[in-house]
Amino acid sequence: MKSLVNLDGKVGLVTGIANEKSISTGVAEACVEAGAKLVVTYQNDKTRAFIEPVLQRLGITDAYLMDVTRPETLGEVYERIEATHGKLDFAIHSMAFAKRDDLHGRVVDASADGFAMAMDVSTHSFIRLAKMVEPLLEKSGGGSLVTMTYLGSEKVIANYGVMGLCKAALEAATRYMAYELGPKNIRVNAISPGPLMTRAASGIAGFDGLMAAAVERSPMHRLVTPEDIGGLTAFLVSDASRLITGGVHFVDAGYNIVA
Template identity: 50%
Template sequence: MFSLTGKRGLVVGIANDRSIAYGCARQLRRQGADLAVTYLNAKAEPHVRPLAEGLEAEIVVPCDVREPGQLEAVFDEIEARWGRLDFLLHSIAYAPKEDLHGRVVDSSQSGFAQAMDVSCHSFIRMARLAEPLMERAGGGCLMTVSFYGAEKVVQHYNLMGPVKAALEASTRYLAAELGEKRIRVHAISPGPLLTRAASGLDRFDSLLERARARAPEHRLVTTEEIGAMAVYLASDEAATSTGTIAFVDGGYSIMD
């Protein structure tokens, strides 16, 4: 059950061994998937490439979605090497620090636009580029990573709240538009955990402690537990599920 043997997938967002994307990639590979992995830039490559090699990734390429042509080059490489794509994991987010640490009402136009482009619209762009490759595979699964702050106000999550809300809405619309091609779309919503990206949030330590105290299990989730959800969603067993926000948070999201 949940075997991914024979499936090929792209993982975008590995920064180090604590990344959500890496925890997911480990689980996806463990269940037999062949992986393509990206790294942000030359500075990030020495940290990511050894991890990619440990995953036996067949494709390892740079991808900064802010750089014109880089995202398209990733999919060109996949088309040339594999000719198809079965699943994709989008696990990237960004907002300028001054906008991320300030009130939403004070966010700059440029900062808001950057956050929306990298954190949300890049997923839409990936979906468009993946669509023909997934059609050739007879369908596929697109996954992104969200957070409960998209649904309710979470103190100090600030600008990322509206951005993740847009990402979750995009997930539903993409699911509706691509469903006839048997392309499923999901957002995985983990509880707070310490990653390089999340550590940029203001007073993140207090957010972690509040999450631990609030969750019924009184613990934080792990990246590999998040990866287990990614495995299920990418598998044929989840063929009738699409457009979902899949919480992996120990019950954090059900509590007042």
Template identity: 55%
Template sequence: MALAVDLKGKVGLVLGIANEQSIAFGCAQALRQAGAALCVTYLNDKARPHVEPLAQRLQAELLLPCDVRQPGQLEAVFAAMAEHWGKLDFVVHSIAWSPLDELHGRLLDSTAEGFAQAMDVSCHSFVRAARLAEPLMQQAGGGTLLTMSYYGADKVVAHYNLMGPVKAALESASRYLAAELGSSGIRVHALSPGPMPTRAASGIEQFDQLLDKGRHHSPLQRLGTPEDVGHLAAFLVSDLGAHLTGSTLFVDAGLNIMS
């Protein structure tokens, strides 16, 4: 008998949808197709016209603004979910940002301010989301927290620069959160997609070459897709993934194993 991912009755938050090519949207699609109810966010008024039609396609029950750099916005999202659902089963955190001049410069030349901004948005916002999610997930009897990393957290990737150490911190944070939250039945994973042609990744210098290398050098001779990431996210959120936590899981057609 075939196993199927069934998320009916589960409710969750997807942070980071920018457009149809977003990894966050790939995750949201898979979660919704499996039966989950969603809250999705948009960065600001400029971004809303791009995200709102996608939220409608997803039949999202909540569509809320969330710029984690703005005090109180992330907290307001969780307050709205607490009022609407009274519980929470999962969070998908797909947010990363660095000042562009810092991203394009050497790590050696990064400023304390730029490094702190990148770390706050790309890493500590996940910790904040986990803290806010904890009481709502306890109401649900447990839950799953997912964040997005990249191979550059573990190996040096040309032009990834400042974001390499930031993503390494994110992966480490996910492991510590898994250890701290496990007794509450809350599971935590970092997913590590390979290079994908998303708007966020387009800020990396010579990104087209990175895509070509990934496509030709991976064992499967292709790139992973946001839909691939979504399928893994849905599995991990489901009861089928109930005994897994603390992992960094690659969705890159095997690129990470190649020298």
């Protein structure tokens, strides 16, 4: 399929690929189709085995371990990107985690350690990633950072629990970093997809009901796909969006306007 945007000559970092159905898989596909050279990261050796088919299909050879709870792995990824490419044009943050009890339980019952862990992996990791790649983006004369959020940041979604707080903070971080990095020509945006079945979503109780409601109530009566998210992401990291920053951009068939 011919891409609607041009990423020829651009080098991008994509995090969060877990398997063929991941949001980040759709993002990687769209960016490769648009001409980008990609570096991807995986959390551990088990994850690497699951993403191998994606890497082979897309011809991605630069795949490095990066566990955001281990700061040294971010430094190692930085060094490899700098040594191999010398720059970076964009980076995609797509990772989140919360303990099951904190995800499904009441927010008022969230444990202190569970809340801290959820915020660290789901929100502060975007800040750490931005700090890591900032010098590489500067070498390109600027660039684009994109993270993935969800409607639970601004509306109460059943069984989304503490993750709703994490996504609200993530969107605030997007705005603040857009303000701080704008003078360096670095754009920061968040994408808010509608519900779709991924490995992460499978851990949310009643998620099938969320998807059914999205089809029934959205103006276009359709579910979003990883390819839809990938298309928007490719646009946001392209030069076509050079003055778009600090926003939360929905791709959900219009569900957010009626939910």
